[in-house]
Amino acid sequence: MPERSYPLPADEYARLQALLELQILDTPAEEAFDDLTRLAALICETPIALVSLIDDQRQWFKSRVGLDARETPREQAFCTHAILGSEIFEVPDPLDDPRFRDNPLVTGTPNIRFYAGMPVSSPDGQRIGTLCVIDRQPRLLSPAQRQALQHLGQIASRQLILRRQAILQAREAALQRALLNSAGCALLCTDNQGQLTYLNPTAEQLLGQSAKALHGQSLCRLLDPRELQARALLLGLQQHSPAPNGFAVLSAELAEHDTSSHEWTLQRSDGAELPVLLTLSPIRNDQQLIGYLAILQDMSQRQLFQQRLQRIAEQVPGMLFQFIREDAQHFYFPYASEGIRPIFGISPQQAAQESHLLFERIDSEDLPHVRASVARSAAELSPWHQEFRVRPTPNSLLWVEARSMPQALREGGVQWHGFISDISERKRIEHLKAEFVSTVSHELRTPLTAIAGALGLVVNGALGEMPPSMAEMLRIAEQNSQRLTLLINDLLDMEKLSAGKMVFQLRNQPLQPLLEEALDSNRTYAERFAVTLQLKGGCTAQVCVDRLRLQQVLANLLSNAAKFTTPGSTVEVQVTPLDGQVRVSVIDKGPGIPEEFQVRIFDKFAQADASDSRPSPGTGLGLAISKELIERMDGTIGFTSSSQGSTFWFSLPLVETIPPAEPGSD
Amino acid sequence: MAELKRILHVEDDRSIQAVAKLALETLGGFEVLSCLSGQEALDQVQGFNPDFILLDVMMPGMDGPATLSKLRELVDIEQVPVAFMTAKVQPQEIEQYRQLGAREVIVKPFDPMTLAAQVRSIWSRVHG
Structure with missing residues (x-):
């Protein structure tokens, strides 16, 4: 690599970048620069004047007077020295200057004996070249000539600023064109009178006509004239003024708003009609109205x-x-x-x-x-x-x-x-049903009270001894009257629950005594099936419940377990704490619940297999009522079942745990 | 000390009337006067001079509570306890009956075998 024989500016890379961005190298001559070189030659009285631009290899002349060459290598260029400073670089006689004495441009054509160059700057301040004058005899510029050359150089720099602005504007315009062309909505521009000046391709497509054909036509001509007339009348009425006409119908609202949007029927040149949303906004340049932008959206799909x-x-x-x-x-x-x-x-x-x-x-x-x-x-x-x-x-x-x-x-x-x-009709029927059930149940209860009472007196011997067969029949009658009473009580409970009429007396209380009470009062019943009830362990849980309603639930679960567990076995009641809750489980050792019945076990009147020969006295309402009761007390109820037995459980929120009594205290 | 002998029973259903009368007379050894309506009770109460009054709540015409308020003008219910008999057992209703002056509410259907004992225990609470 040959040794470089010329100096470089400190930020050469940025300087070259600035030069390239101007896109000026190897472009045709321009009057603006030629005027400057002509003036420079004239004023400085030199045969040669140049606008020279320095790239990495050469100096290239954007404008030249008195010289045929378009460029020379950079190492020969006087200008490459001139761009190192910001002032005029003057060489009175190159033969006296060791830097230029052997320069081919000095020793040969064009025989330079004098050089003066004023740096020319890019818009961002990089010295990318010079405006220079050259003579074939040694000399100096007069002060006036120096001043003129300086000004002319500055004019050349300003010319570059204009050039850059032109480049940026061209880019902006290209971007806008691309945006308009690719926009999915139809864009139209009009002049101040509403005559079309521009349509993007989507608009051409929507209107079925080319921009050329529509140019100069009024935007109003695209819309249904009857709609325009109706709108004009309405605007006139609203503003208490004569109805506007022509484009004023569309632009009227823009006096008060930045944009106006209305739906119109578009009339295409092929006769087709299309619902569109027209959004109109003014285009302003420095507060001066220069036209309108109209956006058309096809509303037919919507x-x-x-x-x-x-x-x-x-x-x-x-x-x-x-x-x-x-x-x-x-x-x-x-x-x-x-x-x-x-x-x-x-x-x-x-x-x-x-x-x-x-x-x-x-x-x-x-x-x-x-x-x-x-x-x-x-x-x-x-x-x-x-x-x-x-x-x-x-x-x-x-x-x-x-x-x-x-x-x-x-x-x-x-x-x-x-x-x-x-759902008024449903509510009315529900209400009628509730009334009906409630009335019928109450009406049934009165005769039943008499029947059960009378049979009770007889069966219990209040009226003396009876033959055994008569006593047996009366005992059956008495038991069934009891069953009927239970059924009616359950029906009434269910109705009260569904109608939200059941009142709960909720009270914070320890759970353990409630469980003990439930086991005690259901023991006699369980004994009928030779079943033992057993409470496992003790607990200190405190719950917020209605005592009687919880007893009702426990009685239901315990009697079910007693009925369905293997005769002679034990039904266990377990209490387990469970994350802010306490769970009470009633565990039997029966044959389990048939799978097909499990899904509706909490439904009203649900009983497993009606043809089951096993005697299962009950109303089929017990679990449905238990579920409602537990849920009203903020609890949940559920079960698990296998062929080894079933576990019915309910969980209640813990209110607080009573600390266990301290040992030694009484 | 007062003794419980005569019971006035007001009940519009003749069958229930008969069962209660038998239970109270046979098992309790009381003398029972049964009335079919509140009005009949008002007409009879002074002549019968009961020690205890059993009053059905739901009756056509004058119901139990209405009968009780009229009875209070004729009988000293501090001395002659009144108990309601009803199928309605909502807690707030029981409280309401108490405020009317009833001593107790006997739930229907009642157990005929223990009715007499129930009546006796209410009476002894008052006259204890």
């Missing part, structure tokens, strides 16, 4: 979806809805089907804009429950299911049922999709 949803919603009993709750105070219904009218007596639009109207129609007694259940569903993101009463008009009352799924929104808040349906 219209199709809307119609589909509407038709489906019309066929659904009740109302479909979308509900958004931003926080406890802010909520609205972005969508509600027409079915909202008979249920809440308001329109879908009202639900969207004035959702408080809907809540005002909810029965005041139920409203707190509705609010609480919505809040719970939002907090847990659990399905919202609620039955409540509404008043669509001041004089009507409906029972409705709401079901919907929540989903958390990314921007915060929760959104539900679901439906609300009128």
Whole structure:
């Protein structure tokens, strides 16, 4: 590699970068630069003037006067020295200067004997070349010539700033063109009068005509004239002024708003009509209106979806809805089907804009429950299911049922999709059924009281001795009257529970005495099946229960176990603590519960195999009632079963544990 | 000291009336006057001069509580205990009956074999 014979500026790399970015090397001559070299030669009275740009290998002349060469190697260039400083670099006689004495440009053509170069800077301040003057005899510039050369050099630098701006603008324009061309929506530009000046390819496609064909046409001509007329009339009425006409119908709103959006019917040149959303906004340059930008969105697909949803919603009993709750105070219904009218007596639009109207129609007694259940569903993101009463008009009352799924929104808040349906008829029938069961049961109870009482007196010998066969028959009658009484009591309990009329007297109390009491009072019954009841261990658990209702549950589980366990075996009751809960298990050694029966064991009137010859006296309501009772006391109930036996258990929340009595204290 | 002899039983169902009368007379050895309505009880109470009154709650016309409030004008219920007989056993109802002046609520269907003993124990609580 030959030794480099010329000096380099400190930031040569950045300098070369700046030069390349101007994209000026090897470009044709430009008047702006040629004017500068002509002036420089004229003023400095030199035969040669150049705009020289220095790249890594050469100096290249953007403009030249009095010289034929387009470029020379860099090591020969005087300019490569000139760009080291910011002022004019002047060489009065190269033969006196060791740097240039042997330069081929001095010793040969063009026989340089004088050089003066003013550095030319790129827009970011890199000295990329010079404006220089050259003479074939030694001399010096006059002060005025020096000053002129300096100014001309600065003009050349400013010319480069303009050049860079032009490059950036061209890039910007290319980017905009690419954006417009590839945009998925139809973009149109108009002049101040609404005449089309530009359409992007999507617009051409939507309109079915080329930009060329549409150029100069009014934007209004694309829309349905009847709609324009109707809109013009409406605007006139709203503003108490004469109806606008022409493009003013579209631009009227822009006096007050930045953009305006309306749906129109687009009329294509081929006669087809298309629903579109037209969004119009003014294009301004320094506050000066220079035209309008129109965006056309094809709404036909959306219209199709809307119609589909509407038709489906019309066929659904009740109302479909979308509900958004931003926080406890802010909520609205972005969508509600027409079915909202008979249920809440308001329109879908009202639900969207004035959702408080809907809540005002909810029965005041139920409203707190509705609010609480919505809040719970939002907090847990659990399905919202609620039955409540509404008043669509001041004089009507409906029972409705709401079901919907929540989903958390990314921007915060929760959104539900679901439906609300009128269940008044079901409620009425449920009420009738409850009334019926309750009335019939009460009516049955009176004669039964007499039957059971009379038989009781006779069977127990209050009226004297009877023949054994008569006593046996009367005993059967008496036992069955007892069974009937139990059945009616269970029926009434079940009805009270379903109607929510059963009152619970909840009290914090230790569990152990309750269990002991239950075992004691069911021992006699168990003995009928030769079954022993046994309580395993002791516990200090404290629970919050209604004593009598818990006894009812225990009696049911214990009597079931006694009935179904192997005769002669022991039914065990176990108590196990369980993470804030206490579990009571009743364990039998019976044959287990048939698998097909397990799924409905807690259903009302559920009894395994009706054809089972095994005597299983019971109403089939016991477990259903037990389940309700336990759940009302915030507990859970369940079972496990195998051929070795069944375990029925219930869990109750622990209230607090009483510390065991200290040894030695009394 | 007072002695429990005469019991006035107000019950609109004749069968229940008969069972209770037999249970109380045969097993308790009491003298029982059965009335079919509240009005009949009001008409008879002073002539019969009972030591104890058993009152059905649900009766057509004048029900048990209404009968009791009228009876209080004719009988000193501090001395002559009144017990209601009813199938309704909601706890708040029992409390309500107590406030009306009833001493106890006997749940229907009652056990005829222990009815007399039940009555006697209520009476002795009052006159103990």
